[in-house]
Amino acid sequence: MTFPASPSVPITVLCGFLGAGKTTLLNHLIRQSGGKKIAVIVNEFGAVNIDASLVVKTDEQTIELSNGCICCTLRGDLLLAVEDLLDTRTLDAILIESTGIGEPLPIAQSFCLTPEELEIEPEPGQAAIPNLLGRVHVDAMVTVVDSAQFFDLWNRQDTIPGDDFERGFGELLAEQLEFADIVVLNKTDLAAPDDVQQLRELVGITNPRARLLDARQGQVDVAEVLDVGLFDFDQASQMDAWMAELEKEHTPESETYGLGTHIYRAAQPFDSAALQKVLVGGLPRNVIRSKGWVNLGDGVATLWNHTGRQLALETAGEWHDPAEAFSEIVFIGRDLDGAELDRLLEGAVSR
Secondary structure, X not given: OOOOOOOOEEEEEEEOOOOOOHHHHHHHHXXXXXOOOEEEEEEEXXXXXXXXXXXXXXXXXXXXXXXXXXXOOOHHHHHHHHHHHXXXXXXXXXXXXXXXXXXXXXXXXXXXXXXXXXXXOOOOOOOOOOOOEOOEEEEEEEEEEEOXXXXXXXXXXOEOOOOOOOOEHHHHHHHHHHOOOEEEEEOHHHOOHHHHHHHHHHHHHHOOOOEXXXXXXXXXXHHHOOOOXXXXXXXXXXXXXHHHHHHOOOOOOOOOOOEEEEEEEEOOOEOHHHHHHHHHHOOOOOEEEEEEEEEOOOOEEEEEEEEOOEEEEEEEEEOOOHHHOOEEEEEEEEOOOHHHHHHHHHOOEOO
């Protein structure tokens, strides 16, 4: 049976690292939804989808997508699964739980762009990938954080096991925070008060537009998460949390812990060899996040991306006008010494 066309169905996406409490939050939202017809899609990176077996039963359908990630390899499967739900059920909402290494923004784009724009091709024997524009819309991107373990993960030096992109733990956590509409600080009862306060400040700096919710065992006010209309794709597609921070004059929520920002700007290009020596020596340990653009004097725009103890320089394109190239890096950390950071970087500038 195929149901007639209905108003666009809101989609809520839950992201967050392994063990943060996404499934616990998902179950809470289902139980407290007040009888809404909610379908659930659970993604776990692996051949066996363990998380789906932990989801409470709903009157609608729970779909398992395994052995891949819906932000990349399983995008087509995700769109086909949603199309099937829309064709066979009348729904009030769809809840999607991403794998622990999933990024929020690519998942959102799956429902905001056409398959052609996403460059998704069907697998052999698979049906054509549907265009769901107008049939669904992203209501909110939600990131769940384990408040007790966050900074331990953030500062780990090794890469995430099983991640094809070989990202560091801090890099992934930053991505999940920066593109969230709602950040649920879960397990606050298990975290030290100082850690929770520092985490609140970090989220406030890296993503000032995000709604912050404290939670124990995933218990939140459902009205603060479902049908909230917080996602704005036009905004998300044009500016990320990094740009929001640059354009916002930020005052730290509390100076007790000294978490703040410092912006380094320079028109003079860096000397590549000198900058490499600076990076080998390492940034001050109190810098926990930095990101920006670097001018190496070669006409190429280079992205500076640093989280925890990992720092990478990646080619991002060419400057439209090499004469207007510049370097601009924002540092986030505890008790930052801006003058020290400026001296460190100015020692690598071409003379």
